[in-house]
Amino acid sequence: MKVKKINHVGIVVRDIEDALAVYRDALGLELTRVEERPDRGVKIAFLPAGDSDIELVQPTTEDGGVAAFLKKRRGGLHHICLEVEDIEAALTELREKGFNLIDEQPRQGPHGERVAFIHPKSTRGVLIELYELSES
Numbered sequence: 001m002k003v004k005k006i007n008h009v010g011i012v013v014r015d016i017e018d019a020l021a022v023y024r025d026a027l028g029l030e031l032t033r034v035e036e037r038p039d040r041g042v043k044i045a046f047l048p049a050g051d052s053d054i055e056l057v058q059p060t061t062e063d064g065g066v067a068a069f070l071k072k073r074r075g076g077l078h079h080i081c082l083e084v085e086d087i088e089a090a091l092t093e094l095r096e097k098g099f100n101l102i103d104e105q106p107r108q109g110p111h112g113e114r115v116a117f118i119h120p121k122s123t124r125g126v127l128i129e130l131y132e133l134s135e136s
């Protein structure tokens with residue numbers, strides 16, 4: 001598998017507005033956009049940091065993985081996202097190596113990207129998202 005870069009780091013927050021006091025106001029990152037993702041029960045704020053983004057992820061529903069994470073851990077670092085050249089090949093390789101995949105097939109994102117998560121059980125505790133931007 002070929003990893004190109006860290007695409008983004010996902011940080012779960014109770015309230016994006018409140019978290020901007022840290023990431024925008026204190027650290028000086030620019031907030032470029034906020035997206036509602038009702039399919040995943042979250043709202044995401046994008047703050048580029050060089051070639052990678054910091055994504056602030058706020059749950060918008062009571063159920064779902066992100067809401068559970070917030071309840072249990074009070075937020076914080078949630079996942080890192082690695083951009084790969086070929087997500088199908090990466091998933092096949094990981095499956096062959098016995099990794100526990102949350103997504104057996106990549107899911108389509110809203111901006112032409114395809115993503116899949118690897119279960120933290122298989123990665124010594126870190127939720128890892130694989131990401132491929134398809135040319136279209």
Ligand code: ZN
Pocket residue numbers: 008010055079081129
């Ligand atoms: Zn992500």
